[in-house]
Amino acid sequence: MIYPHMLNIVQRRNIHPLSTLIITFTYIFVVASFHSYAFIEMIPLSLYPIAMIIFCRLSIRHIKHVLIASLPFATVIGVSQLLFIDEHILFFHWYIEARWMAFSTFVLKNTLAILAATVLFLTTPIEQLAGALLSLRIPRFLVIQLLLTHRYIFLFLEEAKRLREAYMLRAPRHRAIKLSVWGSLVGHLLLRTFDRAERVYEAMTLRGFSIQHMHIKIKRWTTEEMIYTYVTVILFIVYRLVVI
Amino acid sequence: MHMADALISPTVGMAMWGATAGIAGYSLKKLNIEADEKKLPLMGVLGAFVFAAQMINFAIPGTGSSGHLGGGLLLAVLLGPYAAFLTLSVVLFIQALFFADGGLLAFGCNVLNLGFYTCFIAYPLYKQLIRRTNIWFASIIAAVVGLQLGAFSVVVQTLLSGKVELPFTTFTLFMQPIHLAIGIVEGIATATVISFVTKTKPELSPTIEAPMNRLIGTLGLLALIIGGIFSSIASSKPDGLEWSIFHTIGTDELHATTAIHHAFERLQQSLALLPDYNLKSGGASIGWLDIGTSISGIIGAFIVAVAIMAPYIIKKWRREA
Amino acid sequence: MISVSNVFYVYPDGHEAIRDLSFSVQKGESIGIIGANGAGKSTLLKLLVGLYTPQSGCIVIDNMRMSKQTLRHIRQIVGFTFQQADDQLFMPTVYDDVAFALRNDGINENEVNQRVANALTIVGAMHLKDRPPYRLSEGEKRLVTIATVLAMKPKILLMDEPTAALDPKARRTLIHLVQELPHTKIVTTHDLDFVLECCERTIVLANGTIVYDGPTENVLTNEPFLHEHHLELPLMLQKKK
Numbered sequence: 045m046i047y048p049h050m051l052n053i054v055q056r057r058n059i060h061p062l063s064t065l066i067i068t069f070t071y072i073f074v075v076a077s078f079h080s081y082a083f084i085e086m087i088p089l090s091l092y093p094i095a096m097i098i099f100c101r102l103s104i105r106h107i108k109h110v111l112i113a114s115l116p117f118a119t120v121i122g123v124s125q126l127l128f129i130d131e132h133i134l135f136f137h138w139y140i141e142a143r144w145m146a147f148s149t150f151v152l153k154n155t156l157a158i159l160a161a162t163v164l165f166l167t168t169p170i171e172q173l174a175g176a177l178l179s180l181r182i183p184r185f186l187v188i189q190l191l192l193t194h195r196y197i198f199l200f201l202e203e204a205k206r207l208r209e210a211y212m213l214r215a216p217r218h219r220a221i222k223l224s225v226w227g228s229l230v231g232h233l234l235l236r237t238f239d240r241a242e243r244v245y246e247a248m249t250l251r252g253f254s255i256q257h258m259h260i261k262i263k264r265w266t267t268e269e270m271i272y273t274y275v276t277v278i279l280f281i282v283y284r285l286v287v288i
Numbered sequence: 289m290h291m292a293d294a295l296i297s298p299t300v301g302m303a304m305w306g307a308t309a310g311i312a313g314y315s316l317k318k319l320n321i322e323a324d325e326k327k328l329p330l331m332g333v334l335g336a337f338v339f340a341a342q343m344i345n346f347a348i349p350g351t352g353s354s355g356h357l358g359g360g361l362l363l364a365v366l367l368g369p370y371a372a373f374l375t376l377s378v379v380l381f382i383q384a385l386f387f388a389d390g391g392l393l394a395f396g397c398n399v400l401n402l403g404f405y406t407c408f409i410a411y412p413l414y415k416q417l418i419r420r421t422n423i424w425f426a427s428i429i430a431a432v433v434g435l436q437l438g439a440f441s442v443v444v445q446t447l448l449s450g451k452v453e454l455p456f457t458t459f460t461l462f463m464q465p466i467h468l469a470i471g472i473v474e475g476i477a478t479a480t481v482i483s484f485v486t487k488t489k490p491e492l493s494p495t496i497e498a499p500m501n502r503l504i505g506t507l508g509l510l511a512l513i514i515g516g517i518f519s520s521i522a523s524s525k526p527d528g529l530e531w532s533i534f535h536t537i538g539t540d541e542l543h544a545t546t547a548i549h550h551a552f553e554r555l556q557q558s559l560a561l562l563p564d565y566n567l568k569s570g571g572a573s574i575g576w577l578d579i580g581t582s583i584s585g586i587i588g589a590f591i592v593a594v595a596i597m598a599p600y601i602i603k604k605w606r607r608e609a
Numbered sequence: 610m611i612s613v614s615n616v617f618y619v620y621p622d623g624h625e626a627i628r629d630l631s632f633s634v635q636k637g638e639s640i641g642i643i644g645a646n647g648a649g650k651s652t653l654l655k656l657l658v659g660l661y662t663p664q665s666g667c668i669v670i671d672n673m674r675m676s677k678q679t680l681r682h683i684r685q686i687v688g689f690t691f692q693q694a695d696d697q698l699f700m701p702t703v704y705d706d707v708a709f710a711l712r713n714d715g716i717n718e719n720e721v722n723q724r725v726a727n728a729l730t731i732v733g734a735m736h737l738k739d740r741p742p743y744r745l746s747e748g749e750k751r752l753v754t755i756a757t758v759l760a761m762k763p764k765i766l767l768m769d770e771p772t773a774a775l776d777p778k779a780r781r782t783l784i785h786l787v788q789e790l791p792h793t794k795i796v797t798t799h800d801l802d803f804v805l806e807c808c809e810r811t812i813v814l815a816n817g818t819i820v821y822d823g824p825t826e827n828v829l830t831n832e833p834f835l836h837e838h839h840l841e842l843p844l845m846l847q848k849k850k
Binding site: 254 | 292293294295296297298301312313316321322325326328329330331332333334335336337339340341343344345346347348349354357366374375377378379381382384385386387388389391392393450451452453454455458476477480481483484485488489
């Protein structure tokens with residue numbers, strides 16, 4: 045689930061995080077609102093993620109990983125559409141099988157939503173996202189918690205990897221860890237987690253930490269950024285209203 | 289069990305976001321973080337721990353396959369329901385954003401399905417059970433109940449959204465057994481870790497928090513009902529009118545093949561409880577479609593509500609007995 | 610500057626970590642604290658910043674007796690760097706981390722900017738300012754932790770195992786930095802060469818008490834004494850065999 049290349053991802057930071065956040069949500073909202081046969085109508089919407097990927101030169105590798113990871117889910121639901129739909133729909137002048145339309149619509153929808161979320165992730169470093177969330181009135185406490193969790197994920201994942209490797213080196217014939225051993229392995233990890241939490245807390249108090257005062261930078265919206273956001277959002281909504 | 293954006297409609301998504309926001313706000317208030325600032329780094333770091341723990345697979349005895357910890361119930365036991373709910377929300381947010389594991393619009397659904405039931409239904413149940421039985425029994429039952437509710441919730445949310453064509457019965461019969469297995473594994477894994485921690489560092493052993501407030505249950509219930517009503521209003525303009533749906537055979541369901549399936553279907557029809565949400569009728573009878581979706585939405589919410597209330601009812605009944 | 614008298618500290622689990630400890634430190638001194646694992650080195654440092662409260666005895670720092678009331682002020686004066694840099698660097702970027710304490714203090718952004726730049730320049734890590742801490746090398750992290758502390762303009766620096774997990778070059782950079790910093794310094798370490806180069810005075814701890822307190826040269830050349838306390842001659846003093 046974690047991708048090894050993630051430590052080296054370059055996040056672009058030329059777009060205002062609040063803009064991307066709002067645009068992404070509008071986009072996903074619009075995509076999700078299309079009905080299950082709206083394949084053709086949704087095609088123009090793919091311009092947004094594609095344009096972002098090209099203009100911001102986003103990491104294709106990461107996008108590839110994320111899309112591949114979503115494949116099993118997309119396949120199961122997509123194929124279920126082939127099984128459960130048995131009717132014909134009017135497509136321009138022809139009656140075609142609805143199941144294939146539903147199948148391709150679902151796959152496209154899923155891809156677009158995932159691409160949009162990934163574009164948000166790749167264009168918005170976490171500290172900027174934190175600022176944007178704060179300006180959307182998300183409670184400070186949750187934002188700080190988000191930052192802290194994010195801070196330690198990679199460290200912990202590496203630790204988990206080391207634990208797993210250490211086990212596998214001494215039990216090369218096992219494919220997965222024996223449950224009894226697993227309990228103490230994860231248990232130890234958990235105990236170390238508590239110790240670490242304690243030390244992080246100490247480091248915070250030594251520097252006079254309080255939730256209210258913890259500084260999270262909120263970037264100002266320039267006029268251009270504001271116009272960019274409004275125009276894009278309105279474009280998506282207008283498109284949705286015109287097409288249906 | 290993470291839901292993707294393509295599965296849900298904006299109305300359902302927003303209703304669940306709303307419910308999540310409500311419960312998160314309530315949890316923040318109950319947590320009273322000013323009084324215990326130490327919990328902030330602990331919650332943050334435990335959130336990262338969940339990611340790490342999910343990486344370490346264990347062999348499921350006797351099957352040759354492997355599983356991993358979900359972590360929801362464990363967090364609830366270690367942190368109490370409020371802090372655990374918030375921590376899980378953050379974990380799910382990071383999963384949605386970083387790994388596109390679960391959608392952003394579906395974030396509210398996922399927090400409810402994976403966080404709410406675990407922290408506010410399964411955990412109180414765990415608390416009740418642990419007094420009478422042992423860690424193993426309590427964890428397994430709690431995890432199973434939490435995941436069953438979550439899985440059912442996925443079904444209801446998907447059907448209410450009406451974005452994919454999945455017959456209620458088939459979908460439910462697919463989801464529930466799978467999550468029964470996952471629940472048992474989760475329960476065993478949770479119990480394994482908890483018993484290790486209690487043995488090694490007794491002072492860390494989980495504190496049982498003050499009794500749950502009924503408000504939370506009501507809130508979730510309300511959200512579901514609102515979600516049900518909203519989505520039926522939203523779908524009063526059925527999908528794809530301009531596509532002029534044309535029926536060839538007249539039924540859109542996969543014909544049932546198993547006896548159980550038949551039985552269920554007969555039961556369902558005779559009770560007329562939950563006609564398939566996407567009951568496709570002829571273009572003329574759109575009115576019936578409306579009623580059908582509304583009813584199934586509300587009944588779905590009702591079933592979940594009963595499930596939510598079950599622990600309280602049991603508790604009360606126990607007290608009286 | 611620092612005076613510790615008759616301090617006792619027992620952990621909640623009953624482990625007696627510090628027993629009747631007394632010493633004092635003059636302004637500008639640089640002291641190495643050495644001893645076996647579990648001798649009480651880290652505990653002692655945590656007592657000096659008030660993370661732990663002694664059961665008896667008293668600690669006076671800069672003419673202030675440590676108590677709940679003076680704690681805040683004392684922590685302004687005493688900068689503490691953790692053994693694991695990752696525990697100390699929890700903000701999204703290096704800049705934010707160095708600015709963390711200043712912003713908590715409500716200092717205006719202009720001055721924050723200046724002090725962060727200043728601190729990062731002293732440790733030679735200005736080029737790292739926009740990087741996230743988790744992508745830094747161990748040596749870079751170490752320099753940044755020192756910057757986070759320097760930004761608070763402390764008078765005293767406490768460092769817990771500063772050379773642990775550093776490569777030789779990073780370690781050398783750190784030694785030069787520590788030698789140049791004018792602060793009163795107390796360093797716990799197993800790196801005896803580091804003590805030899807950076808500290809003129811050494812305290813040896815064993816089982817929570819002081820077994821030696823005096824000039825560094827005298828103790829680090831006393832091989833039998835060092836062996837007794839799970840230590841050995843600094844590498845640069847060992848004769849090639």
